[in-house]
Amino acid sequence: MASVIQCTVPLFSNSQSSPSSAYSTCDVPCLHFNSPSHKNLDFQVFPKRVLFYPKKRSICKSGLDEVSAVEPPPTPKLDDKSKAELIGSLKIKLLSTVSGLNKGLAATEDDLQKADVIAKEIEEAGGPVDLSVDLDKLQGRWKLIYSSAFSSRTLGGSRPGPPTGRLLPITLGQVFQRIDILSKDFDNIVELELGAPWPIPPVEVTATLAHKFELTGTSSVKIVFEKTTVKTTGNLSQIPPLEIPQLPDALRPSTNRGSGDFDVTYLDSDIRITRGDRGELRVFVIS
Template sequence: MPMSTLNLLPHPAPLSYSSSSSFSKGFVPCSNIHVFIPKGTLQRKGSLKPTLVVKSAASGSFVADPIASITGGPISDSISSLKFKLLSAVSGLNRGLAANEDDLRKADAAAKELEAAAGVIDLSTDLDILQGRWKLIYSSAFSSRTIGGSRPGPSTGRLLPITLGQVFQRIDILNKDFDNIVELQLGTPWPLPPIEATATLAHKFELIGSSKIKIVFDKTTVKATGNLSQLPQLEVPRLPDGLRPQSNKGNSQFEVTYADSDTRVTRGDRGELRVFVVA
């Protein structure tokens, strides 16, 4: 499975992400991430800005668009370099599944530097910064080898035949929809081929304070993909609240600690650090 690589080169173009995903044989190709930072000092609105261009491993295309911080103010070389440092720290870790203790410390330290430099996030005036489809590129919780992170969850190892593919968040700020979308490959007895599916965990969300998001679970649906894509979508029955573990009531909170037009960093109530890019 190809891993992400980052290269620092001079270039005057603006900043953005473009990504495409596929799911084949339980693995998804990663993107080659190139960061271009132009010569000069402070980059102000309307002038040359740092460029982060993602080359899709699937299509081979490059896309670059302007970036603005959540405050809409100038983006300094410091913020750009700290953002690059964080992306460098999490690249090649298979979204955190391959992270060891040293990797976790480096990623957390890089995120704290970026968060401190960017300042406090105020989503009450810029909630639309959350709008869209986001791809998870790192979660510290995945280092536990379970999808549930520090809370119990399905194993991603050999005990259960589950291979984790790409993970997305789809946020609709008008309807307050917050969907976690997970691509999975489920093992089957030989000689049957593995089953590829997409699970969507639908939630509603609300803003608490200036930067904290509360999500409330609604339902889970599963749609087969690949050779079984013609099968109808299924809704997974939900256990009554009285029968569900206390730690798994379907509600959770997380804080958005950094956000701009193509990158988002969050810290959850399970203690996990997550990094997303626009999908």
């Protein structure tokens, strides 16, 4: 039967460690003998397996059955007040970064990276979004203030769409999303100004792209296109709205069916951040 003796146990494998820091002495049951083939090495055989972890300031606990290392204390988490203050300052930083980019149409590559970095900080601070619990926060009319996809200088973003500033200028006005969680309506509302040859004044229209939405995950949303309605505004507001018929399925481009998926990566009572199925970062504020 093995007796309880004092054993010198290596804690670190780093050959540069000093003898005092690389070894710890514990009273544990073990067998000690010298190897005849290695005169300078001492071998110790433990009746039970002993595990040591090379962590800083580990404390060796000894007993008859086991030897273990005490983990360092975890990093303290922010309390609710500190977390809210952090998110509030990051939201102000994000809004000030994208406010002068004309919803992303004027964004440079550097602007895109800055907005993405701040958005990720907000997403990390806010934690995962669970729409099964916070679905009511989607309700309302949201104003788009930034889309990374608009840096492509087309209204379709990363999808095919009409260009801006060409032979037939199209000026993008306000963009909204109107969401009704009861009827599952999800409407993209776009204000446009269509240029015309002089002396004809520009035509102002509002296009409503109607969708239905469904949740496909705790933070994932799928929208399915239904129809597009165009209504003139300004001097021609008396003209009734016009519903644009859909092309037959055989003629409709497979990459531009008006449907898509996106993840809600941050959501509270006044701001929403989403990331689309093609990597688009979008920032909305409640209106």
